[in-house]
Amino acid sequence: MNFPTTLQVALKEWDIVCRALGTGRQMILLRKGGISESIGGFEIEHRKFLLFPTFLHQNLAMLKPAEQAKMVSHSAEPDEILIQFVAEIVDILQLQSREQIDRLDKEHIWAPPLIDMRFNYKPKNPLYLLTVRAYKLASPVTLRNTPAYAGCKSWVPLENEVAIDATPVMSDAAFEDRRTEILDRLKK
Numbered sequence: 001m002n003f004p005t006t007l008q009v010a011l012k013e014w015d016i017v018c019r020a021l022g023t024g025r026q027m028i029l030l031r032k033g034g035i036s037e038s039i040g041g042f043e044i045e046h047r048k049f050l051l052f053p054t055f056l057h058q059n060l061a062m063l064k065p066a067e068q069a070k071m072v073s074h075s076a077e078p079d080e081i082l083i084q085f086v087a088e089i090v091d092i093l094q095l096q097s098r099e100q101i102d103r104l105d106k107e108h109i110w111a112p113p114l115i116d117m118r119f120n121y122k123p124k125n126p127l128y129l130l131t132v133r134a135y136k137l138a139s140p141v142t143l144r145n146t147p148a149y150a151g152c153k154s155w156v157p158l159e160n161e162v163a164i165d166a167t168p169v170m171s172d173a174a175f176e177d178r179r180t181e182i183l184d185r186l187k188k
Contacts, residue, residue: 006162009046032128058073146159
């Protein structure tokens with residue numbers, strides 16, 4: 001792991017997806033962009049970041065049935081956010097077809113309606129698949145959830161730096177094996 005000693009930026013993602021990344025269940029993300037982002041959509045502003053769990057827009061119907069019981073729901077974003085994981089984008093791949101993500105069905109927790117929504121949202125903007133290596137912080141951090149963190153945006157600059165002392169959620173060999181398999185399946 002080649003992280004700086006501190007980070008002050010986080011990527012907002014559903015809580016259940018953060019936990020799937022943090023347990024090694026999943027190592028991919030799909031991105032086009034949030035409502036508040038530039039005209040071109042999502043931009044890879046940071047390759048290393050903390051994972052900022054969000055709750056409000058999680059949707060049970062957008063998860064595979066086996067994953068639905070794991071979702072923690074809230075009627076509003078909580079007053080405090082627990083930051084447990086740090087991540088690094090390893091690959092950035094523009095998806096050309098829905099069939100590509102279908103070949104990766106076992107690699108994610110999303111149900112088909114979410115995949116369809118991601119492809120159909122702002123159809124002129126490309127959909128990117130990111131392979132992500134996740135690490136668990138040795139000392140998770142609880143942040144006060146301020147209005148500055150609100151809104152439909154991907155990147156959140158944090159008020160304070162977070163110390164980075166983390167261990168990978170899967171071994172180097174396991175990560176590389178799955179990464180290679182994912183990349184190979186995307187090429188077919």
